[in-house]
Amino acid sequence: MTVSHLWYDIKYITMPKKIIVYGDSFSNPTCCKTKCDKMWYRHLSPEHAKADVINRARAGNNTAHMFLEATHDCVTNQQPIHMLVGLGPLQRLPKYTDKWYHEELIKRTEQPGLSDYLEYMQSHTPSDIELMNTEKGRTLVDPLVDMYHPTLLWSNLYKNIIGLDCLAKKHGHHLLVVHMHHPEYEHHADHPLAAPLERMANQCNYVDQQHSCNRVCKQADIRPWDFDMYGAYGHHSTEGQAFFGTHIKRLLAGDE
DSSP: OOOOTTHHHHHGGGOOSEEEEEESGGGOTTTTTSOGGGSGGGGSOHHHHHSEEEEOOOTTOOHHHHHHHHHHHHHHOSSOOEEEEEEOOSOOEEEEOSOOGGGSOOOOOSSOOGGGGGGGEEEEOOOHHHHHOOSTTSSTTHHHHGGGOHHHHHHHHHHHHHHHHHHHHHTTOEEEEEESOOOOOOOOTTOTTHHHHHHHHTTSSBOOGGGOHHHHHHHTTOOOTTHHHHGGGSOOOHHHHHHHHHHHHHHHTTOO
């Protein structure tokens, strides 16, 4: 795992006063049974502890929508912002649930914004049949299996990281991408499609899945608040958030 060496030392000098968080339930304070001021990103620096936060994280959100929302904010915010992407499961596909064409809702407000339309940005979560049926010719859902191919999912993730990192720098914004929850199948590290994209993503402000919140808290024997329901794959509350945030801070500072 490679983290940009000068990210912590230089970019915090002009730390934006506004943070926008993108993610799913693992990045949502309510779902994590804690408060915004206790979330992991508050522990990255004194500036992060004081910054204003807009949290777009919501249960069931997918990676494609996270990067779509962040790209939208990147090009519509005139002042520098800090975009924090907390990745959840990659095996969710995006869908938009408003009506089509002339029946689609366009809100005529004085200040229309992305928040007015987040309710329509939903996910298709694969069923157990779709994920486990890897044998050809058994059921009608077989064609859907290829939509969750690890090489495709990870390559698209790396592509999104590279693209958003370049766009953020162009507009004077800051980006950090981390993994909150990582249950995915791994891709082949030397695959010609994924490998060069992964190498380039690792030159961006991206902390890979080996340092996910789920993983580092499990190694530290810190249990999620809903351990009785989900086991080690549950949502981390105040203790886990603080531990993960401190862990990421040390990584970015080059102390680990």
